[in-house]
Amino acid sequence: MKENPDKQSQFVLKKIEEELPDNFGEPLYGALCKTFTSADKEQIKVVAIIGMLYLSHRLAKFPQTKLRTFCCNLREEYDPLPLDCRHYDDICDAIAGGLPTQTTLIDEVLSAQNIIIGKEHILEALDFISNS
Numbered sequence: 001m002k003e004n005p006d007k008q009s010q011f012v013l014k015k016i017e018e019e020l021p022d023n024f025g026e027p028l029y030g031a032l033c034k035t036f037t038s039a040d041k042e043q044i045k046v047v048a049i050i051g052m053l054y055l056s057h058r059l060a061k062f063p064q065t066k067l068r069t070f071c072c073n074l075r076e077e078y079d080p081l082p083l084d085c086r087h088y089d090d091i092c093d094a095i096a097g098g099l100p101t102q103t104t105l106i107d108e109v110l111s112a113q114n115i116i117i118g119k120e121h122i123l124e125a126l127d128f129i130s131n132s
Helices: 008-018 028-035 041-060 064-077 085-093 119-131
Strands: 024-027 101-106 112-117
Touching: 008 041, 008 064, 024 028, 024 041, 024 101, 028 041, 028 085, 028 119, 041 064, 041 101, 041 112, 041 119, 085 119
Parallel strands: none
Antiparallel strands: 101 112
């Protein structure tokens, strides 16, 4: 986590999590925890949220402006995981129950939607995380 003496980063993550459904970030969070065993859990949570917000935008029409705002705020406060394409298959293989799987995404009116995602969606989310 980036150096921040006033703990503002924990506030940013908590504030964003308050706007999201419980367990938002799954199944990516669990798979990232299995892949990056020594990484900080908050750092992993941030990465999972960013990835699932991206999928929410792509698959459920979550507003792009809100996606940018959330991602920008989180990225300002947390260092990225050392994630690159060499990890992608391990992450996909670590998804509990395998792929495809059902997950919760957020739509254009900020309602939770249960949507089936496959490996191609996880790969897209990982590319978004890695390249932005």
